[in-house]
Amino acid sequence: xxxxxxxxxxxxxxxxxxxxxxxxxxxxxxxxxxxxxxxxxxxxxxxxxxxxxxxxxxxxxxxxxxxxxxxxxxxxxxxxxxxxxxxxxxxxxxxxxxxxxxxxxxxxxxxxxxxxxxxxxxxxxxxxxxxxxxxxxxxxxxxxxxxxxxxxxxxxxxxxxxxxxxxxxxxxxxxxxxxxxxxxxxxxxxxxxxxxxxxxxxxxxxxxxxxxxxxxxxxxxxxxxxxxxxxxxxxxxxxxxxxxxxxxxxxxxxxxxxxxxxxxxxxxxxxxxxxxxxxxxxxxxxxxxxxxxxxxxxxxxxxxxxxxxxxxxxxxxxxxxxxxxxxxxxxxxxxxxxxxxxxxxxxxxxxxxxxxxxxxxxxxxxxxxxxxxxxxxxxxxxxxxxxxxxxxxxxxxxxxxxxxxxxxxxxxxxxxxxxxxxxxxxxxxxxxxxxxxxxxxxxxxxxxxxxxxxxxxxxxxxxxxxxxxxxxxxxxxxxxxxxxxxxxxxxxxxxxxxxxxxxxxxxxxxxxxxxxxxxxxxxxxxxxxxxxxxxxxxxxxxxxxxxxxxxxxxxxxxxxxxxxxxxxxxxxxxxxxxxxxxxxxxxxxxxxxxxxxxxxxxxxxxxxxx
Amino acid sequence: xxxxxxxxxxxxxxxxxxxxxxxxxxxxxxxxxxxxxxxxxxxxxxxxxxxxxxxxxxxxxxxxxxxxxxxxxxxxxxxxxxxxxxxxxxxxxxxxxxxxxxxxxxxxxxxxxxxxxxxxxxxxxxxxxxxxxxxxxxxxxxxxxxxxxxxxxxxxxxxxxxxxxxxxxxxxxxxxxxxxxxxxxxxxxxxxxxxxxxxxxxxxxxxxxxxxxxxxxxxxxxxxxxxxxxxxxxxxxxxxxxxxxxxxxxxxxxxxxxxxxxxxxxxxxxxxxxxxxxxxxxxxx
Numbered sequence: 001x002x003x004x005x006x007x008x009x010x011x012x013x014x015x016x017x018x019x020x021x022x023x024x025x026x027x028x029x030x031x032x033x034x035x036x037x038x039x040x041x042x043x044x045x046x047x048x049x050x051x052x053x054x055x056x057x058x059x060x061x062x063x064x065x066x067x068x069x070x071x072x073x074x075x076x077x078x079x080x081x082x083x084x085x086x087x088x089x090x091x092x093x094x095x096x097x098x099x100x101x102x103x104x105x106x107x108x109x110x111x112x113x114x115x116x117x118x119x120x121x122x123x124x125x126x127x128x129x130x131x132x133x134x135x136x137x138x139x140x141x142x143x144x145x146x147x148x149x150x151x152x153x154x155x156x157x158x159x160x161x162x163x164x165x166x167x168x169x170x171x172x173x174x175x176x177x178x179x180x181x182x183x184x185x186x187x188x189x190x191x192x193x194x195x196x197x198x199x200x201x202x203x204x205x206x207x208x209x210x211x212x213x214x215x216x217x218x219x220x221x222x223x224x225x226x227x228x229x230x231x232x233x234x235x236x237x238x239x240x241x242x243x244x245x246x247x248x249x250x251x252x253x254x255x256x257x258x259x260x261x262x263x264x265x266x267x268x269x270x271x272x273x274x275x276x277x278x279x280x281x282x283x284x285x286x287x288x289x290x291x292x293x294x295x296x297x298x299x300x301x302x303x304x305x306x307x308x309x310x311x312x313x314x315x316x317x318x319x320x321x322x323x324x325x326x327x328x329x330x331x332x333x334x335x336x337x338x339x340x341x342x343x344x345x346x347x348x349x350x351x352x353x354x355x356x357x358x359x360x361x362x363x364x365x366x367x368x369x370x371x372x373x374x375x376x377x378x379x380x381x382x383x384x385x386x387x388x389x390x391x392x393x394x395x396x397x398x399x400x401x402x403x404x405x406x407x408x409x410x411x412x413x414x415x416x417x418x419x420x421x422x423x424x425x426x427x428x429x430x431x432x433x434x435x436x437x438x439x440x441x442x443x444x445x446x447x448x449x450x451x452x453x454x455x456x457x458x459x460x461x462x463x464x465x466x467x468x469x470x471x472x473x474x475x476x477x478x479x480x481x482x483x484x485x486x487x488x489x490x491x492x493x494x495x496x497x498x499x500x501x502x503x504x505x506x507x508x509x510x511x512x513x514x515x516x517x518x519x520x521x522x523x524x525x526x527x528x529x530x531x532x533x534x535x536x537x538x539x540x541x542x543x544x545x546x547x548x549x550x551x552x553x554x555x556x557x558x559x560x561x562x563x564x565x566x567x568x569x570x571x572x573x574x575x576x577x578x579x580x581x582x583x584x585x586x587x588x589x590x591x592x593x594x595x596x597x598x599x600x601x602x603x604x605x606x607x608x609x610x
Numbered sequence: 611x612x613x614x615x616x617x618x619x620x621x622x623x624x625x626x627x628x629x630x631x632x633x634x635x636x637x638x639x640x641x642x643x644x645x646x647x648x649x650x651x652x653x654x655x656x657x658x659x660x661x662x663x664x665x666x667x668x669x670x671x672x673x674x675x676x677x678x679x680x681x682x683x684x685x686x687x688x689x690x691x692x693x694x695x696x697x698x699x700x701x702x703x704x705x706x707x708x709x710x711x712x713x714x715x716x717x718x719x720x721x722x723x724x725x726x727x728x729x730x731x732x733x734x735x736x737x738x739x740x741x742x743x744x745x746x747x748x749x750x751x752x753x754x755x756x757x758x759x760x761x762x763x764x765x766x767x768x769x770x771x772x773x774x775x776x777x778x779x780x781x782x783x784x785x786x787x788x789x790x791x792x793x794x795x796x797x798x799x800x801x802x803x804x805x806x807x808x809x810x811x812x813x814x815x816x817x818x819x820x821x822x823x824x825x826x827x828x829x830x831x832x833x834x835x836x837x838x839x840x841x842x843x844x845x846x847x848x849x850x851x852x853x854x855x856x857x858x859x860x861x862x863x864x865x866x867x868x869x870x871x872x873x874x875x876x877x878x879x880x881x882x883x884x885x886x887x888x889x890x891x892x893x894x895x
Contacts, residue, residue: 077674135705139712147714230701230709243662243801244669
């Protein structure tokens, strides 16, 4: 340890040597020239340099200067100042981060007063000099009876200031994470804070880290501002020495070297953390330690994802999916946890009853009416496909069923219960815990753009909701997750991050993820629209087999053939209303409405080009 | 307004005077501290200093943790005399007086001049007068012999000091008489100001006369004294208003340390002119 430090000192000394020579060549002489001996130094004598000395004396002067500098670096007086700077900076950084996170979330709030307060705080703190803030805290607060000591003032002052800056860095990080990540987490019943902690922040870290490292380094150095409130940190102490012996060069070089050592530690920590949060570098399980991954550099054997063609699914039989869905242990556990008396029924046993009922559903975004009075019901075990041109409100309807968005009018029940609403009198009020309500509804959702959690492996994606929302034991969740991944033919990709998988593979992982919560209803929002044509088949195959298990499903799709083969009923929507509905043979085979006919002609021409 | 400040301060120094301390104080009575100052005894009185002001308050070259200098040693002697304990709290000079006004520290004892402006916020016990000196490069290349010569030259003074104000006032005078104004630089610490002159970034630096003379004496090849201004400024300890017991203790102690020759001795020890001593008095506005 000691030898490491010496090495560091020598290296930094070596860097400073040329500077020192320049300093000695300073024609104005005076205190720029280091003392001849340590005795001179400690006696505070001022040596007015004898200029124009020969090369030998110049060299010895440089060496002497270096020696002095190293002595100053090791002096307890300066080290105490260093420690103080570190204590203040680290405490203030922790406080600033916590407060900054709160402010960032306030800034992102949809509630104007909350947003406004955070904006005002950041505007004020960023806009006023930190020195004045410190003086105010130290010298003005006693007037109202709050007397903080020097150290507390410094920590609080720097933390309050850092909060404003880190809030913006954190907010930038959060905004850099695709919004669809939060939508997916929400759809699986994850509450806002769980979503933030598990999904958003880990992905935001990569954008947040460089800025935070900057702030940390800046703060360590800026603690010198606090000398005005009697904080005797490193810079202040070095200035004090200089004002006594006027040897600014060696003393300040020593202080600079100490700062450099401190900030080097921060820089290294930054590099290590950035590696940790860098998804491109990650190869498999994120549970591997940083060190382990560090050691495996250069002999990483994980191949890039095999092309889809070489990875044809070991086609799971419906029975396999049934097993995957019906793993009794996890069902029992999660059912008990949620207080459900009954285990969801996935069979066609009572196919007569309406499971999803939409009654006069209306939704507008601003002045644009997206849904204008939808009445629809889906029976238990029924597979309904919703078709229609884009903008017809299909996706919005799915989002409303899962309460990812609020209803303007009308109501939707799933299994007889409102999702995230409470009936008070005749009106509906949003439930207090909407996330819990979504979880209780057990609605699995598959998105057009997959929306897999980018920082989690396929398996972690699948087990996230079961273990975090439904409290399933880890081992059981993993076991079932692997079963589900096998059933969609991706067991060997279980430990790959989504960006290593093809679109079709990602969508199959997304289906496994939706199935992992033992859903009573599956919603598919154009599950194949973002896929290359040759990958569509695999995904549709999985959905088809799922339909065969008796799962109640609503599928928004443009795949006419799929609808014809799989759907029990087709609903055609246009411009916010249901235009036509009925068995596929009727709606797709002999559409009555001109709008439906026109759309089908268009879609089939497109399909024909494949 | 600014131009008046320099003069008014000098005039008011003599005008606004109230003597508090009892005329018949005898000698040091440290053992009677408990009876004399029941609210102060046993406590550490916090004295705000900026130990970068040679020869008044500086770090001990042999132990940087220790603060020495004329002011520091004198303060120790005064406190010993009245039987009270002190603690030096060091910070940047511009933060010292605000900390006393706010009550964060009990007194400022760091080569502080008396001005009427400051006396509105703190009480003083003064004990010496100050001279101001102009530090210039060896040979006085700009031939600066008085404040009137400083028009148009690069001038340096400490941040928030009376010298800084003096240059501002002088600059206005220069402009009024058709001469160029003074380009001014303010430094946060004395050593920084010295470097300005040394590196030819400033032509003149205005600071305490004793310090200027010491710098010129110690660095004969680099500096000399351009000129001196006997400003008549009084130097004193500043105490938060309303701290009557502390004011009384300092008044008594200072009187004793002057009477027994301690102040004179300390002035000599730190190379200061003993004639700078003035009879201590309490000044409040």
